[in-house]
Amino acid sequence: MTQSQIARAGSSTGAGSRFWRNKKAYVGILPFLVLTGLFLIWPTINVVYGAFFTEEGKFSLDYIINTIQKEAHWIPFLNTLKISFWTSIVGGLIGALFAWAISTGKPDGIGRRFVLAAGGVLAQFGGVMLAFAFFATFGFNGFVTTFALKFSETSFLASPDWLYGLFGLGVVYTFFQIPLMFIVFLPAVENLKPQWSEASQSLGGTSKDYWLRIGFPVLFPSFLGGILLLFVNAFSAYATAAALISQGTIITPLDIGSALSSEVGGASAPLAKTLSLYMVTVVVIVMALYSLLRKRVSKWENTK
Structure with missing residues (x-):
């Protein structure tokens, strides 16, 4: 050739x-x-x-060790873990219930389309906008606070102090955690095959048997994966907390911001990078677990 x-x-x-x-x-x-x-x-x-070098460029483990030993740094880190855990649990449960409720409605209904659109918007409604919304609602001059003062000055809503602490930050975080879980978990609920329920009924199983033996075991990996995703979402949030709490470092993202832009001469880039390294480590571990769960979920999601 x-x-x-x-x-x-x-x-x-x-x-x-x-x-x-x-x-x-x-x-x-x-x-x-x-x-x-x-x-x-x-x-x-x-x-x-x-994280392993000083500002002079010398290798050192001082920041790695001292950050763990100082209460001013590990307490905010624990607070960050706590608020991420509780907001992911509360937001995950409520968001999962919303997803289940919507999945039972008409696939092409107006209500479903409205909720899906609202969920997509509210899941991204964070940062300064969300903080301002809570200021206008529950702040010192918020309309709920003003309304509560007229009827009971000793009521919980009459004092906005709760908004500027860890509890208030958790409430604000939960506001965008719920729609995020709704968006993440809805596809898993909709992928439940009708044939599974029919097979359970044909074998004499009740609705309770179906959910305990089929529905919940199948959805649990997706639910747990959504919880992990919400945990990372709250763990790494900064803008909302910075806008809501102008002073103080009650969580690690604010501690990092203070280490980078301290107004009292305490700025330290190595310290900020060390704190960030601890956060990156947690995120990597959580996302690795999330990846493993997704592999397990994909096995039944791809079944015909």
Whole structure:
């Protein structure tokens, strides 16, 4: 076979251009790779590297050790874990109930479309906007506070002090945790096969038997995965807490912000990176567990 025949055979089968087709497939993901490298990989490397070096560039474990020993740093870290845990549990339970309630309605109903749209908006309604909404509602001049003062000055709502502490921050966090869980958990509820319920009934099982032996065991990995996702969402939140609590470092994200921009001469980039390293470690562990759960869930979600 001559060289020209080989070339024609290669072009006819696509072997000659297969190499370039494979290369072109990667062009579309270049922007994603660039953004991931600039805003995820590089900051993570910078945090890990900077936590083990002083401001003079010398290797040291002082920040790693001292951060654990100082009460001013590990108490906010524990507070961050607590608020992330409780808001993920409360938000996860309420959001899961909403998802189940919506799944029982008409697939093309107006109410369903409205709730889905509202859930998508409220899940992203955080930061300064959410803090301002709670200020206007429960703050010192909020309409609920003003209304409560007219009837009972000793009532819980008459004093807005609860809003500016750990409890108030948890209430605010739960506000965007619920719709996020609703969005995450709804596909899992909708993937429950009607045939499973029919098979349970044909074998003499009741509705209780179906949920205890089929529904809950199947949905539990998805529910637990949603809880883990909500935990990370609250654990890494900063803007809402910074807008709500202008002074004090009751959680680690605020502690990091204070270490980077202290107005009293206490700014320390290595300290901020050390605190960030502890947070990154927790997030990596939680997301690894979430990935394992997703692999398990995908086995039955992909069944026909």
